[in-house]
Amino acid sequence: MNRIAVYPGTFDPVTFGHLDIIRRGALLVDRLVVAVAVNTEKQFLFTTQERIDFLRAAVKNIPGVEVCQMDGLLVHFVEQLGAHFVLRGLRAVSDFEYEFQMAGMNRKLNADVETVFLVSGEETLFLSSRLVKEIAGMGGDVSRFTPADVIPELRRRMMVRLGRGMG
Numbered sequence: 001m002n003r004i005a006v007y008p009g010t011f012d013p014v015t016f017g018h019l020d021i022i023r024r025g026a027l028l029v030d031r032l033v034v035a036v037a038v039n040t041e042k043q044f045l046f047t048t049q050e051r052i053d054f055l056r057a058a059v060k061n062i063p064g065v066e067v068c069q070m071d072g073l074l075v076h077f078v079e080q081l082g083a084h085f086v087l088r089g090l091r092a093v094s095d096f097e098y099e100f101q102m103a104g105m106n107r108k109l110n111a112d113v114e115t116v117f118l119v120s121g122e123e124t125l126f127l128s129s130r131l132v133k134e135i136a137g138m139g140g141d142v143s144r145f146t147p148a149d150v151i152p153e154l155r156r157r158m159m160v161r162l163g164r165g166m167g
């Protein structure tokens with residue numbers, strides 16, 4: 001059986017937490033499709049194309065992984081691909097309620113869509129795109145949290161957003 005999983009998210013920007021889930025998830029399936037959501041409710045720092053490009057660069061050496069844009073509903077995307085699983089990462093209890101609801105709703109929309117969770121590794125347990133953005137915006141070192149090619153533009157945009165200038 002050709003096992004396909006979809007790992008959805010906004011990845012604004014990709015962190016080593018996401019990459020840990022991708023690396024471990026890729027070992028469980030034949031094909032892992034990382035689906036970059038075009039979610040109009042969130043105010044993104046990076047465009048869809050930028051989020052995709054950073055992810056593609058970060059996963060280029062991981063076999064069986066590809067990165068796609070996802071415009072609509074996750075279950076439709078999963079159906080179109082003929083995928084079997086949705087992969088999600090779980091950090092602390094804080095993720096649980098939202099993830100639990102999402103998994104339940106997706107199962108209501110399509111009873112065949114199974115959500116599989118990977119628990120965060122201890123290195124990346126506290127890592128989130130939101131905190132990485134805040135730290136970068138205040139001039140902190142984020143090199144342990146996100147790939148090097150993300151950092152210059154991340155710092156620049158967050159400093160502009162926080163009104164800190166570059167000086």
Ligand code: ADP
Binds near residue numbers: 009017088090095128
């Ligand atoms: P969202 O889907 O809320 O926009 P993200 O794009 O940031 O969130 O994350 C996508 C998925 O990756 C979610 O399942 C999230 O819980 C998971 N994730 C994010 N950071 C980590 C981490 N440090 N460890 C494990 N899972 C993570």
